[in-house]
Amino acid sequence: xxxxxxxxxxxxxxxxxxxxxxxxxxxxxxxxxxxxxxxxxxxxxxxxxxxxxxxxxxxxxxxxxxxxxxxxxxxxxxxxxxxxxxxxxxxxxx
Numbered sequence: 841x842x843x844x845x846x847x848x849x850x851x852x853x854x855x856x857x858x859x860x861x862x863x864x865x866x867x868x869x870x871x872x873x874x875x876x877x878x879x880x881x882x883x884x885x886x887x888x889x890x891x892x893x894x895x896x897x898x899x900x901x902x903x904x905x906x907x908x909x910x911x912x913x914x915x916x917x918x919x920x921x922x923x924x925x926x927x928x929x930x931x932x933x934x
Contacts, residue, residue: 859927
Protein backbone atom coordinates (compact mmCIF):
# COMPACT_ATOMS: atom_id res chain seq x y z
CA UNK A 841 0.00 0.00 0.00
CA UNK A 842 1.63 3.24 -1.13
CA UNK A 843 0.83 6.77 -0.07
CA UNK A 844 2.04 9.44 -2.47
CA UNK A 845 2.08 13.20 -2.61
CA UNK A 846 2.07 13.76 -6.33
CA UNK A 847 4.81 11.51 -7.67
CA UNK A 848 6.66 11.26 -4.33
CA UNK A 849 6.32 8.15 -2.17
CA UNK A 850 5.77 9.45 1.37
CA UNK A 851 4.65 6.35 3.26
CA UNK A 852 3.01 2.99 3.16
CA UNK A 853 2.93 -0.54 4.38
CA UNK A 854 3.42 -4.02 3.04
CA UNK A 855 2.48 -7.52 3.99
CA UNK A 856 1.23 -10.88 2.78
CA UNK A 857 -2.32 -12.02 2.23
CA UNK A 858 -3.31 -15.62 2.80
CA UNK A 859 -6.97 -16.34 2.21
CA UNK A 860 -8.99 -13.95 4.36
CA UNK A 861 -6.05 -12.75 6.47
CA UNK A 862 -3.60 -9.91 5.79
CA UNK A 863 -0.31 -10.27 7.68
CA UNK A 864 1.29 -6.84 8.03
CA UNK A 865 5.08 -6.83 7.83
CA UNK A 866 6.17 -3.20 7.94
CA UNK A 867 4.94 0.39 7.87
CA UNK A 868 6.91 3.52 7.06
CA UNK A 869 6.44 7.27 6.84
CA UNK A 870 8.51 9.99 5.27
CA UNK A 871 5.75 12.49 6.02
CA UNK A 872 3.64 12.80 9.16
CA UNK A 873 0.73 10.32 9.31
CA UNK A 874 1.46 8.70 5.94
CA UNK A 875 1.59 5.22 7.48
CA UNK A 876 -1.73 5.93 9.22
CA UNK A 877 -3.25 6.80 5.85
CA UNK A 878 -1.91 3.53 4.44
CA UNK A 879 -3.40 1.50 7.28
CA UNK A 880 -6.74 3.31 6.97
CA UNK A 881 -6.82 2.51 3.25
CA UNK A 882 -5.87 -1.11 3.98
CA UNK A 883 -8.82 -1.42 6.37
CA UNK A 884 -11.19 -0.11 3.69
CA UNK A 885 -9.70 -2.50 1.12
CA UNK A 886 -9.95 -5.49 3.49
CA UNK A 887 -13.55 -4.71 4.41
CA UNK A 888 -14.50 -4.27 0.76
CA UNK A 889 -12.92 -7.65 -0.07
CA UNK A 890 -14.28 -9.45 3.02
CA UNK A 891 -10.90 -10.14 4.62
CA UNK A 892 -11.54 -11.07 8.24
CA UNK A 893 -8.24 -10.27 9.96
CA UNK A 894 -5.34 -7.83 9.71
CA UNK A 895 -2.43 -9.20 11.73
CA UNK A 896 -0.27 -6.30 12.92
CA UNK A 897 2.16 -8.72 14.61
CA UNK A 898 3.55 -6.66 17.49
CA UNK A 899 1.41 -4.38 19.61
CA UNK A 900 2.46 -0.75 19.89
CA UNK A 901 0.96 2.49 21.17
CA UNK A 902 0.99 3.77 17.59
CA UNK A 903 -1.12 0.86 16.34
CA UNK A 904 -3.39 0.98 19.39
CA UNK A 905 -4.06 4.65 18.64
CA UNK A 906 -5.37 3.48 15.26
CA UNK A 907 -7.80 1.00 16.80
CA UNK A 908 -5.85 -2.25 16.86
CA UNK A 909 -6.25 -4.60 19.77
CA UNK A 910 -4.38 -7.56 21.18
CA UNK A 911 -6.24 -10.87 21.31
CA UNK A 912 -5.33 -14.10 23.13
CA UNK A 913 -3.17 -16.57 21.19
CA UNK A 914 -5.87 -19.28 21.15
CA UNK A 915 -8.37 -16.81 19.65
CA UNK A 916 -5.83 -15.77 17.00
CA UNK A 917 -5.14 -19.40 16.12
CA UNK A 918 -8.86 -20.06 15.79
CA UNK A 919 -9.18 -17.07 13.44
CA UNK A 920 -6.31 -18.40 11.35
CA UNK A 921 -7.86 -21.88 11.12
CA UNK A 922 -11.12 -20.33 9.99
CA UNK A 923 -9.85 -17.72 7.53
CA UNK A 924 -6.38 -18.50 6.13
CA UNK A 925 -7.62 -21.20 3.78
CA UNK A 926 -10.65 -19.24 2.63
CA UNK A 927 -11.03 -19.19 -1.12
CA UNK A 928 -10.84 -15.56 -2.12
CA UNK A 929 -10.80 -13.54 -5.30
CA UNK A 930 -8.05 -11.05 -6.17
CA UNK A 931 -8.34 -7.81 -4.18
CA UNK A 932 -10.30 -5.06 -5.86
CA UNK A 933 -10.45 -1.40 -4.86
CA UNK A 934 -13.73 -0.02 -3.57
